[in-house]
Amino acid sequence: MCIFCKIVNNEIPSNKVLENDEFLAFHDINPKAPIHVLVIPKKHVESFHEVDGETMAKMTPFIQEVAKMLCIDKSGYRLVTNIGKDGGQEVPHLHFHLLGGGKLRWDHRSDANPQKNI
Ligand code: AMP
Numbered sequence: 014m015c016i017f018c019k020i021v022n023n024e025i026p027s028n029k030v031l032e033n034d035e036f037l038a039f040h041d042i043n044p045k046a047p048i049h050v051l052v053i054p055k056k057h058v059e060s061f062h063e064v065d066g067e068t069m070a071k072m073t074p075f076i077q078e079v080a081k082m083l084c085i086d087k088s089g090y091r092l093v094t095n096i097g098k099d100g101g102q103e104v105p106h107l108h109f110h111l112l113g114g115g116k117l118r119w120d121h122r123s124d125a126n127p128q129k130n131i
Pocket residue numbers: 016025027040041042043044051094095101102103104105
């Protein structure tokens with residue numbers, strides 16, 4: 014079972030932001046911005062490349078609600094999903110990185126800490 018499925022099953026703790034029957038949002042353990050939350054479907058889907066349109070259609074308003082909860086819907090945020098080896102995906106369970114809380118630099122190669130990445 015993948016690490017995010019274990020989080021869904023509460024076998025691994027997470028700092029949850031919001032959940033419903035199908036989706037879960039929780040804080041990234043290694044934040045790259047002042048706000049860095051991961052949004053996942055509870056069912057195991059390997060990456061964006063495998064997800065079906067119906068799941069994405071339901072996930073969209075869920076992500077928007079998470080951004081509102083975090084009070085970054087007006088200031089703006091970045092939504093990123095890494096896909097496969099070249100995309101830099103480390104966890105093989107679809108997740109969207111929701112990043113915000115400050116003006117984000119557009120530097121996809123930076124391995125910055127939360128403060129330096131704004
Ligand atoms: P990616 O490289 O796109 O697959 O991103 C995986 C993300 O999952 C990274 O930003 C990690 O910091 C994060 N991560 C890994 N394990 C955990 C965990 N147990 N709780 C929260 N975030 C995690």
